[in-house]
Structure formats: C-alpha cells, structure tokens
Amino acid sequence: DAKTTQPPSMDCAEGRAANLPCNHSTISGNEYVYWYRQIHSQGPQYIIHGLKNNETNEMASLIITEDRKSSTLILPHATLRDTAVYYCIVEYNFNKFYFGSGTKLNVKP
C-alpha cells in the first residue's frame, strides 16, 4: 500500500506562502496524489490533486517531483482561516484513500 509521510506541524505567518511537504516514496505510476484539509470537528475539504504534472486552482498549487516520490502543497497567501490539518493522500487499490496523521498548519498574525 502506498503510504504518506508528513511533518506533524508547521507555522506560517499570515500573508506569506505556506509550503507543506509530503513524501510518498511507494506510490505507483497510476496513483493520484490528493490534498485535503480538515478544520476542527468538520469533514475534510478537497483542495487539489494531481498525477504527474504540477496543478493549480483557486485554492492552492501542487508541485509533484519528477520521480513522483514527493510533493508540496503551496498556499500562496495564507490567512488565519487556513489554520487546519492538511492531509496528503494517495489512492491505493480502487477508490481507497490512505489518510496519514496530516500536518497541523498554524497560521499566525
């Protein structure tokens, strides 16, 4: 099973870019990388996903290394509302997501 490794916590100043790393060294060639975030006691919220190429949407950018063994989620201008637990997820088997413990991002004023 593909697993992910993330730092348990990170701090970021409000207005600055938040760069959240993730290692997924056992990922297979056709497995997507997904990022979700979870604000306390709520359901996880989808942010972005990708396979090989870098991706960008209105929330964030996803940078995937060429060997696909790691990725970085970039929140370009973090706000206090971005304080949450961020999960880097890979899909294993069919439609099965592996959630690790995630990174607790603390955005500070």
Next chain:
Amino acid sequence: DGGITQSPKYLFRKEGQNVTLSCEQNLNHDAMYWYRQDPGQGLRLIYYSQIVNDFQKGDIAEGYSVSREKKESFPLTVTSAQKNPTAFYLCASSIPRDTGDEQFFGPGTRLTVL
C-alpha cells in the same frame, strides 16, 4: 444544494447497544465510504460501496455493518461487538473519473458510548 448529510451530529449510546448512523447524498455518486477518526489521528476506512447492493470491508470493518439498498443512502451500524466505538464517523461519496476520484465528505457524526 447538492451534498452529503449525516445525522445526527452528536449521538450518545449505552454500552452494548447497536446504533445506526445515517448518510445520505444527492450528488448522484456511485461510490460511498465510511471512515472513523480518533482524536489526533487521520481517517481510517471502515467500509466502502462502489455500487448499489455491493460493499466491501475496509481496514477496520470488525464490529461494523453496512447496507446499500439505494444509491443515495449508505447507513452504518456500530454493533456491540465493536470494542471502542467512541469516535468521529465520516461519510463520503465519489464518482469515478479518469482524472482522479475526488471524495466529498459529510459533516460527520460524533458517537459517544457511555
């Protein structure tokens, strides 16, 4: 508005009682999932269903049961066989795409067994 609803938000039960958690979606998604989350931990897959009248065990299915009689509904029963049922339970749904399967999550049900 389309989405996933879970009810109730908080649920209390006495030890030894079975309890059923509701999950309904109006997104017309084929696949539905149940996850369990313990404090400070990530989500763990309990059961999933890719189509009506079919479901598979996830990583921690012992002590749980599900049914999928309708596309919109995927109820989870926490039985008395589940050793530590107190947890936050999350339901999700998705539709398979060639470009990846985004899962949509409900607001969750927090179950406390006294």
